[in-house]
Amino acid sequence: NAGVTQTPKFQVLKTGQSMTLQCAQDMNHNSMYWYRQDPGMGLRLIYYSASEGTTDKGEVPNGYNVSRLNKREFSLRLESAAPSQTSVYFCASSLQGYTEAFFGQGTRLTVV
Amino acid sequence: AQSVAQPEDQVNVAEGNPLTVKCTYSVSGNPYLFWYVQYPNRGLQFLLKYITGDNLVKGSYGFEAEFNKSQTSFHLKKPSALVSDSALYFCAVRDMYDYKLSFGAGTTVTVRA
Numbered sequence: 001n002a003g004v005t006q007t008p009k010f011q012v013l014k015t016g017q018s019m020t021l022q023c024a025q026d027m028n029h030n031s032m033y034w035y036r037q038d039p040g041m042g043l044r045l046i047y048y049s050a051s052e053g054t055t056d057k058g059e060v061p062n063g064y065n066v067s068r069l070n071k072r073e074f075s076l077r078l079e080s081a082a083p084s085q086t087s088v089y090f091c092a093s094s095l096q097g098y099t100e101a102f103f104g105q106g107t108r109l110t111v112v
Numbered sequence: 113a114q115s116v117a118q119p120e121d122q123v124n125v126a127e128g129n130p131l132t133v134k135c136t137y138s139v140s141g142n143p144y145l146f147w148y149v150q151y152p153n154r155g156l157q158f159l160l161k162y163i164t165g166d167n168l169v170k171g172s173y174g175f176e177a178e179f180n181k182s183q184t185s186f187h188l189k190k191p192s193a194l195v196s197d198s199a200l201y202f203c204a205v206r207d208m209y210d211y212k213l214s215f216g217a218g219t220t221v222t223v224r225a
Contacts, residue, residue, distance in 0.1 A: 004155075031211050033213060035215070040121075040217060041217060042118075042202060042215045042216050042217035042218045043156075043202065043215040043218075044215075045212060045213065045214060045215075048211060048212060048213070050211035056211075056212070058212065059214075090155060090156070092156075092213075094213070097144065097206060097208065097210075097211055098144050098161075098163045098206075098208070100146055100158040100161055101146075101158070101204075101213055102158070103148075103155035103156040103157075104155055105154065105155045106154075106155055
């Protein structure tokens with residue numbers, strides 16, 4: 001019962017470095033999401049993919065890019081990391097628009 | 113644009129007392145509403161949802177929520193709180209015509225023994 005798997009769990013980057021956060025789900029879900037969680041700000045949507053082959057911007061897309069590689073995988077890329085991107089990142093997936101989303105365990109990213 | 117407001121950053125209750133966590137929302141069309149709970153250093157866990165039908169929704173761990181369309185609210189309730197209910201609670205909304213899922217800022221619940 002893997003559910004939603006995120007890698008890595010922890011990462012420290014230097015300002016200007018790039019990296020890709022990986023997310024995979026094994027529930028045959030159609031929609032996938034990337035959020036960041038910051039204290040006092042809840043979860044803010046970065047990008048989402050309603051279905052395979054589509055991606056859309058969320059509330060805070062600047063500085064990020066995504067790829068919906070196939071139905072299972074949805075990656076988040078930071079091209080040039082900034083300290084403001086220090087956060088906990090969560091990937092989620094849902095089967096349909098009216099069904100609940102399932103979350104991964106998160107990636108704690110620190111940019112120094 | 114859709115949005116969710118959780119007006120209380122913190123809620124403190126004594127064990128055995130009723131627990132209420134407030135949520136109001138704004139969407140263009142009809143809402144799909146969700147409550148999630150997060151324990152320290154964990155991902156979010158689904159508690160319950162309102163899609164359509166009965167305004168009172170029952171979920172996991174004895175939680176329930178009432179959908180009020182006129183007040184655009186979806187408050188989470190538990191008749192008798194437990195210390196183990198201490199956690200961070202999030203309300204979320206999706207417009208039925210959109211796939212975007214938006215969350216509130218969260219409410220920290222502390223239940224004292």
